[in-house]
Amino acid sequence: MIEIKNLQASIGEKQILKGLNLTVKPGEVHAIMGPNGSGKSTLASVLAGREDYEVTGGEVVFNGKNLLELAPEERSREGLFLAFQYPVEIPGVSNMNFLKAAVGEMRKHCGLDPLSAKDFLALVKERSALVELDGQLAHRAVNEGFSGGEKKRNEVFQMAMLEPKLAILDETDSGLDIDALRIVAQGVNAMRSPERSFLVITHYQRLLDYIVPDVVHVLYKGQIVKTGPKELALELEEKGYDWIKETVA
Amino acid sequence: MIMEILDEITGKEYEFGFTTNIESDKISAGLNEDIIRIISKKKEEPEWLLEWRLEAFRIWEKMQEPAWAHVQYEKPDFQAISYYSAPKSKPKLNSLDELDPELRKTMDRLGISIDEQKRLNGIAVDFVMDSVSVATSFKEKLGELGIIFCSISEAIREHGDLVKQYLGTVVPRTDNFYAALNSAVFTDGSFCYIPKGVRCPMELSTYFRINEAGTGQFERTLLIADEESYVSYLEGCTAPQRDENQLHAAVVELVALEKAEIKYSTVQNWYPGDKDGKGGVFNFVTKRGLCAGYKSKISWTQVETGSAVTWKYPSCVLKGDYSVGEFYSVAVTNHHQQADTGTKMIHIGNHTHSTIISKGISAGNSNNSYRGLVQINPSAHHARNFSQCDSLLMTDTSGAHTFPYIEVNNSSAQVEHEATTSKIGEDQIFYCLQRGLDEEQAISMIVNGYAKEVLNKLPMEFAVEAQKLLAISLEGSVG
Numbered sequence: 001m002i003e004i005k006n007l008q009a010s011i012g013e014k015q016i017l018k019g020l021n022l023t024v025k026p027g028e029v030h031a032i033m034g035p036n037g038s039g040k041s042t043l044a045s046v047l048a049g050r051e052d053y054e055v056t057g058g059e060v061v062f063n064g065k066n067l068l069e070l071a072p073e074e075r076s077r078e079g080l081f082l083a084f085q086y087p088v089e090i091p092g093v094s095n096m097n098f099l100k101a102a103v104g105e106m107r108k109h110c111g112l113d114p115l116s117a118k119d120f121l122a123l124v125k126e127r128s129a130l131v132e133l134d135g136q137l138a139h140r141a142v143n144e145g146f147s148g149g150e151k152k153r154n155e156v157f158q159m160a161m162l163e164p165k166l167a168i169l170d171e172t173d174s175g176l177d178i179d180a181l182r183i184v185a186q187g188v189n190a191m192r193s194p195e196r197s198f199l200v201i202t203h204y205q206r207l208l209d210y211i212v213p214d215v216v217h218v219l220y221k222g223q224i225v226k227t228g229p230k231e232l233a234l235e236l237e238e239k240g241y242d243w244i245k246e247t248v249a
Numbered sequence: 250m251i252m253e254i255l256d257e258i259t260g261k262e263y264e265f266g267f268t269t270n271i272e273s274d275k276i277s278a279g280l281n282e283d284i285i286r287i288i289s290k291k292k293e294e295p296e297w298l299l300e301w302r303l304e305a306f307r308i309w310e311k312m313q314e315p316a317w318a319h320v321q322y323e324k325p326d327f328q329a330i331s332y333y334s335a336p337k338s339k340p341k342l343n344s345l346d347e348l349d350p351e352l353r354k355t356m357d358r359l360g361i362s363i364d365e366q367k368r369l370n371g372i373a374v375d376f377v378m379d380s381v382s383v384a385t386s387f388k389e390k391l392g393e394l395g396i397i398f399c400s401i402s403e404a405i406r407e408h409g410d411l412v413k414q415y416l417g418t419v420v421p422r423t424d425n426f427y428a429a430l431n432s433a434v435f436t437d438g439s440f441c442y443i444p445k446g447v448r449c450p451m452e453l454s455t456y457f458r459i460n461e462a463g464t465g466q467f468e469r470t471l472l473i474a475d476e477e478s479y480v481s482y483l484e485g486c487t488a489p490q491r492d493e494n495q496l497h498a499a500v501v502e503l504v505a506l507e508k509a510e511i512k513y514s515t516v517q518n519w520y521p522g523d524k525d526g527k528g529g530v531f532n533f534v535t536k537r538g539l540c541a542g543y544k545s546k547i548s549w550t551q552v553e554t555g556s557a558v559t560w561k562y563p564s565c566v567l568k569g570d571y572s573v574g575e576f577y578s579v580a581v582t583n584h585h586q587q588a589d590t591g592t593k594m595i596h597i598g599n600h601t602h603s604t605i606i607s608k609g610i611s612a613g614n615s616n617n618s619y620r621g622l623v624q625i626n627p628s629a630h631h632a633r634n635f636s637q638c639d640s641l642l643m644t645d646t647s648g649a650h651t652f653p654y655i656e657v658n659n660s661s662a663q664v665e666h667e668a669t670t671s672k673i674g675e676d677q678i679f680y681c682l683q684r685g686l687d688e689e690q691a692i693s694m695i696v697n698g699y700a701k702e703v704l705n706k707l708p709m710e711f712a713v714e715a716q717k718l719l720a721i722s723l724e725g726s727v728g
Contacts, residue, residue, distance in 0.1 A: 048683050051675075072682040082683050088676045092698030101694065102684040109685070141698065158684065 001026045001166055001197040002047075002067075007058035008222075009046045016042045018222035019058065024166070027194040031208055031233060032201045034219035035241040040201045041085060043219070044170040047199075048082040049075050063165060077109035079165030083155040083172050090142040095154070096124070098142050099161055106162055127160035131187035149180035156187040167191070168199045173207040185210030205237035218244050275334040280327055282306060285433055288333050292402055292436070295409060305422040305432030312426045315560075318589040319618040319650055322558045325496050325531060330465045332434045387451065395444040398453055401469050404440035411442055415473055419502035419539045419566070427498040427560075428535040431467045435500065438468035443478040443509070452708055454483040465496035472502070474509035476542065481512040483711055495520075497556075499534045507542030507569065512550070514707050515563075516715055519555035524613075526585030529557025536563035537593075540572035540601075548575040549592065550706045552715040554722040557586060562620065564593035567601035567629075574603040577703040579715075581722045582615030582647070591621035591652075596629040596662070605636040608700045611647035612723055618650040625662040632662045640670040641699050643723065693720035 002024050009017040016039045024030050034040050046053050047060065049072035060067040063078060070078065090098065103123075104114050115123065124138055131153040143151050152172055159167050169188065173181055188198065188211050200211055208216070208230065216232040217224045220241075225248050226232065236244070276287055285306055289299040314324060391398050397408060404412050422432040439455040455470065474480055497519060505511050513536075522529025532555070538547035549563040565574025576592035594603035603623065611617040623634045640649030651668055673695060681691035697704065697716050704712050 048679075050679055072679065073685055073687050076683050076685040084680065084683075088674060088680045090677055090680070090695055090698055092701040093694050098681075098684070098694070101686055101690065105685040105687075105690075162684070 003061045005059050007060060008056045009042060009053050010056055011053050016222055020223055022224060024197045024199060026197055029198040029200060029213045031213035031216045032199060032219050033216060033236055038219045039222045040219055041170055044082055044168050044201055047168060048072060077106055081159050081162055081164035081167045083159055083169045085170040085174060087143050087151045087155055089144045091144050093142050095138050095140060095142050103161055128157050130160050130190050131156045132183050133157050148175040152176055152184055156184050160187060160191055166197045170201050171203060173202055182210060205233045208233045220244055220248055275331050278329050278331045280332060284332055288434060288436060294405060298405060302433050305429050308422050309429035309433055312429055314426050318560050320558050320587040320589050330496060333436055394447050396447060396449055397442040399440055401438040401440040401471060415471055415504055419504060419537050420500050420535050425535060427533045428500050431469060431498050431500045435467045435469035438470045441472045443474045443480045445475040446477045449480040452481050452483050456485050468499045470501040472511060473504045474511050476506045477508045479510045481708060484515045496531045501536040503538035503547055505540050505545035505547050508544045510546040512548045514711055515551040516711060517553045517555050518718060521555050521586050522557040524584045532556035532559045532561060534561040539566045540569050540574060542569040544571045545569050546573040550577045553580040553588060553590060554718050559588040559590055561590045562592055566595045568597045570598040571600045572598055576605045577706045578607045579700040579703045580617055581610045581719060582617045583722055584613040584615060586615045589618040589620055591619045593622040594634060596625045596632040599630045601629055601632045603634045606702055607638045608703055609640040609649050610696060611649050612643035614646045616648040618652060620652040622654040623664055625657045625659050627658045629659050630661050634664045636666045638668045642672045692723055696723055
C-alpha cells in the first residue's frame with residue numbers, strides 16, 4: 001500500500017525526519033507512537049503534502065505511484081486521507097456541500113458519474129450513523145462551533161464518505177473523553193477492510209485498546225527505532241518513553 | 250505551487266475588456282455652460298431641465314473634490330473628459346430586431362439577453378452604453394400593469410411631470426461634488442415608476458457599459474415605488490480594458506412611498522486596472538433611497554469586484570414611521586484596487602429599523618475600507634440598528650479598514666455594532682486540498698462561505714453569477 005524509504009524532511013532549517021522507513025500492506029493497521037517532538041505529526045503532514053515541510057531525501061511509493069511528486073489534492077484523490085489533529089472551521093460552507101464537492105472530485109478521479117442527490121443523502125445517513133453524528137451536524141458549516149469530540153467524529157465521518165485506501169489518523173484521540181473515544185474507534189473499526197490500511201498516530205496506548213493495531217512502531221528523533229506487535233504499546237505505556245530513549249542511546 | 254497558480258492567474262485578462270467598433274457621436278472634451286447647453290439640446294430637453302443642470306454646474310464649480318475617503322488616486326482632469334458619447338447609429342427603434350449588429354454582438358458577449366421571445370418570464374433590461382440608453386426590453390408587458398420602465402431621457406420626454414416631481418429630491422444637487430457634477434452633465438440612465446398596489450412581476454435590470462475612450466459615464470437612475478408596490482431591481486456594469494482611468498459618477502435615487510418595497514441589487518464589475526494598477530474605472534457614485542412612507546422598505550445589496558477606485562455609500566433615509574433600511578455588501582479588492590464603501594442609515598421616523606451587513610475581502614496590494622454612518626435623529630423614537638462589518642485578508646500586503654460612525658440623539662434607540670477581521674488560512678485551504686478539492690475550488694468555497702449572508706440576498710439569477718465573479722476576482726490571490 002505505502003512504502004516509505006529513508007524519508008528525510010525539514011521545516012525551515014530544522015531537520016525533523018531523519019531517514020524514516022516504513023511499509024504498510026493492504027488491510028494492515030499500523031500504530032505510530034513516540035514522545036513529543038519525535039516527528040509523528042510531521043510524518044502525517046509530509047505524507048499529505050503540506051507545503052511548510054521540505055522533503056530533503058528519500059522516497060514514498062503509494063499504490064505504485066511516486067507520492068512525493070503529487071499535489072496534495074492528487075494524493076487525496078489517489079486515496080490518501082488525513083484525519084487532522086486540529087480540524088479547521090470553514091464558516092458559511094455547509095458540511096454537506098463540502099462533502100458533496102469532495103466526493104464528486106473523488107468519483108471524477110475514479111471515472112465514476114456523480115452520485116445522485118438521493119444516493120448521496122442515503123450514503124450520508126449511513127456513514128454518519130457510524131460515528132453517531134447528529135443529522136443536524138451534517139447541515140451545519142464545516143466544523144463551525146463543533147465541540148472537540150464532534151470535530152473528531154466529523155473527521156471519521158468524512159473518511160467514511162471518501163472511502164480512502166490509506167487513512168492517517170493524526171492524534172485523533174487527543175482531547176476526547178472516553179465515550180467520544182469509543183465512538184470514534186467504533187467508526188474506524190467499521191471501516192477496516194482487507195483493502196484499506198490505517199496509520200494511527202498516537203501518544204497514548206489508550207486508543208489502541210479500541211483500535212487494535214497489527215504492528216506498533218516507535219518514532220524517536222525522526223526515525224523508527226523500534227517495531228513490534230500490539231503488545232509493544234502496552235510495554236511502552238508501562239515503561240514510558242525514557243525506556244526507548246535509553247535503548248536508543 | 251501557490252506561486253505558480255498566482256502567476257498564471259494574474260496574467261488572466263479581464264473578461265469584459267473588449268471594445269466595440271461602433272461609430273459614436275462624441276462631443277469635444279471640456280466642461281462649461283455651453284457644453285451643458287449642447288448636451289441638453291442633443292437630448293431635446295425641456296427648458297426647466299436645462300436650468301436645473303446649469304444651476305447644478307454653478308454649484309459644482311464652487312465645490313471641492315472630497316479628500317476624506319481612504320483612497321489615493323490622481324484627480325481626474327474634468328476638462329479632459331468628453332461628457333457626451335452615443336453610438337451614432339442609434340435610431341428610434343421600432344423593435345429590438347433593428348438593433349445595430351455590432352451592438353447586439355456586444356450585448357451577447359456580455360451575456361445580456363434582450364430577446365423578448367426567448368425570455369418571456371425573464372428580466373426586463375435597459376442597456377446603457379456610454380451616455381445613452383440603447384435598448385429596453387419588455388416595455389409593453391410592463392406597460393399593461395402601468396409600470397413605466399424606460400431610459401431617463403425618454404421619461405423626461407414622456408413623463409416629465411413625474412421626473413420633475415422627484416428628480417434631485419433624494420440626492421440634491423448640493424449633496425456632494427460628484428452628485429453636483431452628475432446633475433449638470435448626466436446623459437442617460439434608467440427610470441422606473443411602479444404604480445400604487447402593483448407588484449412588479451419580473452426583475453428590472455439596467456446594464457451599464459462604458460465603451461468609448463476618454464469619456465466618463467454619468468448616469469442617473471430614478472426609481473419610484475408608489476404606495477403598496479414592490480420592485481426588485483438589478484444593475485450590472487462592465488467597461489473595456491484601457492490604460493487611462495475612466496470616470497464613472499452616477500447618481501441613483503429611490504423613493505418608496507407608504508408600504509412600498511424596493512430591493513436594489515448591484516453587481517459592479519467595472520474594469521479594475523491591470524495587476525500593476527494601471528488604468529481602471531474611478532467609480533464615484535451617490536446612491537440613496539428615501540423611505541418616505543409609513544412601513545416602507547428599501548434594501549441595497551451590492552457585490553463590488555471591479556473599479557480601480559470605488560467611493561460609494563448606498564444609503565437609506567428612514568423618514569416614514571416603521572420604515573426599514575437594509576444594506577448588504579460584499580466588496581472585493583485585488584491587485585492595486587482601492588475601495589471605500591459602506592452606507593448611511595439616517596433614522597428620522599419612529600420605530601425605524603436598519604440592518605448593515607458588510608463583508609470586505611482584500612487581496613494583492615489592495616485596500617478595502619468600510620465606512621458607515623448610523624444616525625438616530627431626536628425625532629426617531631425606538632429606532633433600532635444592527636451592524637456587522639467583517640473583513641477577510643487574503644495576503645499580508647493588503648489592508649482592511651473600518652470606519653464606523655454612530656450618532657445617537659434619542660435615548661430610546663438600540664444600536665448594535667459587531668466587527669471582525671480574519672485572514673484566510675493556509676490551514677483552511679490545505680484542509681480542502683486534503684479532501685481532494687483543488688486550490689481554486691477551495692478559495693471559491695471559503696470566500697463564498699464567508700460572503701454567504703450577503704449572496705443569499707441576491708436574486709437567484711444574480712447569485713450564481715456573483716459567486717463565479719467572486720471566484721474569478723480572487724483566483725490565485727492567497728499569499
